[in-house]
Amino acid sequence: MTDYKPQELDKKWQKRWTDSRAFEVATDPARPKFYCLEMFAYPSGHAHVGHVRNYIIGDVMARTKRMRGFNVLHPFGWDAFGLPAENAAIKTGTHPETSTLGNIAHMKGQLQRLGISYAWDREIATCLPDYYKFNQWIFLKMLERGLAYRKRSTVNWCPVDNTVLANEQVVDGACWRCGTIVERRDLEQWFFRITQYADELLEGLETLTDWPEKVVVMQRNWIGRSEGARVTFPVAGPVAGAPAGIEIFTTRIDTIYGATFVILAPEHPIVEKFAAESPDPAAFRAKNAKFRALDRGARLTGAIDKEGFDTGRTAINPFTGKEVPIWIANFVLAEYGTGAIMAVPAHDERDFEFARKYSLPIRIVVISRGRESESPSPSAATTNYGRLVNSGPWDGQEAPAVITKMIADAEKRNIGKGEIQYRLKDWGISRQRYWGTPIPVIHCAKDGVVAVPYADLPVELPKVATFTGRGDSPLAQVPEWVNVTCPKCGGPARRETDTMDTFVDSSWYFLRFCDPANNVLPFDPEDAAYWMAVDFYSGGVEHAILHLLYSRFFTRVLRDVGLVKFDEPFTRLLTQGMVLKNGAVMSKSKGNVVDPDDMLQKYGADALRLYTMFVAPPEKEVEWSDAGLEGSFRFLVRMWRIVDHWAASVASHQPPATLGALTDSERALRRKTHDTIRRVTADIEERMHLNTAVSSLMELVNELYTFSDGTAHGQPTRGEGSAPRASAETSATLAVVREALEALVVMVSPFAPHTAEELWAMLGHAEGLAKTGWPSFDAEVAKADEVVVPVQINGKVRARVTAAAGASEDRLRELALADPAVKAHTEGKTIRKVVVAKGPLVSVVVS
């Protein structure tokens, strides 16, 4: 027998693939395309098996689709800007570019050693000027369209990373990257107006039928659209000498007759005016300051007690005309709605709790269906819609219908209007760091903010030699870079020293892959029209909101710019599960990282690939197991042996044109072969159940062993090698075996490409698998001659009868009732019903 030496096969076939440019592709409108993409990688240094699992999932898809006749784009690249490299530079002095490019080289080697079939010609790295030039290009387009703008605002500041974070990047009040509790700072920042696309991004979610429901829900919640009304409560008496009003936002205008007080966020602008006019301004401010601090600090870490105080002022409820007190409370958010609410304690749990605590009036205005008895002091808020009471002219009407009418009434009386609020905020993209894309604008004393002309792109990062880690922008410390002349007036000016959030880089990289060398445009619209959208996209669920929402936003912006014609970039999304070791996510700090290279040395790339696909469905989390890996290795050896065992005989044998008289076992093997083709194809392409695809292939191998046992060839270990022995077998046998082996080798090749290529050659094929088609399923062959039909009696299987494959229902019923075991169970009882179900299966009801 030929020895199975996977490490040698890995090298041999990887070299052939590279030399023959097997996975490079070109735009070809004559052929159907398939764009298969895995989320590109941050070049942290080493990929562990958790990362690698995702690349293998994509590779199985890409390799399968190639053999299924598609022109497959399967590229890879590097999300190469980012803080870790810069932080490392501060510590070690190594320039981020040096460490990043080094890491890329290492990780690329790792992926190549795994035999992932990437079109490496299209490799991109976002830290290279030829890529980030187009971050700047897109930024300028957005600036022109008013989608990029600058404003002073309170932002999330991470004191460890020394930079601003977008709302999406703050998790539980802490930095998503380093876990530090974020601070608030007022800074002049660049924003992308993603809120302009809020409704579109929300509606687009409906079309994402091949995305995990979970991700769609997360995005929907994040966008957080709520329909309601903005209503003005006039303040009783003048404020700072003039009449004033407090605007509140509510989704429940139907409860407005129950609004017995108004609450302001501590940050609300009118608060300071109230303070100034209060009897003791200093005490007022001190109280409020306490809430501001408490609000910020405590809200981040968890539940806080609702606290507040009376401003001493009152407002007029514009519907009841009554005066209501104005309070300030820590649970009202300045950044949502108008920063002020009408409090309806009877019908809002938070307001109820607050009213109870401070003995504020509670007024019931909604009666839920079926609860006609209204108690004067309710024990809890009732938040359901219902029939209005104590609501003047609106009494007896029901929400939600009455809400529309009340909004219309408010509009007519000019005291309010219908409004839609979003939780989604504009995306702050300024970062006070070095290792990112320079924002391509120039600040001129005369002309203000001036865009860098397109012709001057890219604005390259200056070579900074030392990294201090001080909190100001590192770029500001390079005067020869900062000081420029204004493109408009030629006078002295300064460059913008902030860089872009790295999520900008990843928001359009999938488009760049369509045309990665273009130096005029981010990509050619025709190439994008051919390749996009991404047909299959896989990556971690941690990007469910950030990257995936930003990419959907960018795609729409580029659509409006005229570069693409579609809305959604990713047709089908798979969120792959993480690989755990000892119950924990792999990480360097925990010391539980499994390096793929160690596994390759021991078992070769294919065993690792096969194992990670077999262990569980792709979207499930899995626990790493060395034993499991070994099991997959054993399967490869077992497959190797059975192919090797028959190869010489089968390869020299031309299959007859027709497969005439076959023995029962030969027919059974063909059936198994075709049934396996059907199952594996559906498992990979439709269901993405890669684990069961592998199981089916294992079953086919088991079947081949059993079949061999009944032939002159015998089983591999009992036979003595792979010398041709065609004389001992009928040509029908060889043809059937050949069909099975070839189907097996082709279908296993997405999982174990190196082994498969070698076996394919062993079977006598000069052309590699890249040029091979997927086996086709023959329903005729897969059809069984005979079927075993289970017979249920009162729901329990009591017998099995054998029937011809196409037997009629009547025949099946007859056979079932004639069976001795069935008779024994029905004896002395009355047969009430006999059901013949597809399957087939016979179900008998007796009593």
Add this chain to the structure above:
RNA sequence: GCGGAAGUGGCGGAACGGCAGACGCGCUAGCCUCAGGAGCUAGUUGGAGCAAUCCAGUGGGGGUUCAAAUCCCCCCUUCCGCACCA
């Protein structure tokens, strides 16, 4: 609190109203071996039985159905996401 997903042998997991536990790991026995941490064969949900076979069984409780791991209702547990969003 709200939303989502899930709960099946010793373990990873199969089974998208029709034979529960495919496939693999582990374990047991046999064969083959100088040897076996290799390979091959057989067995492996629990209980009863020499056996054929029978009983129970998919987190718990109800329901729909000839038939439920699967569909519906209630409850429990776990994981994930959001979390005072007015």
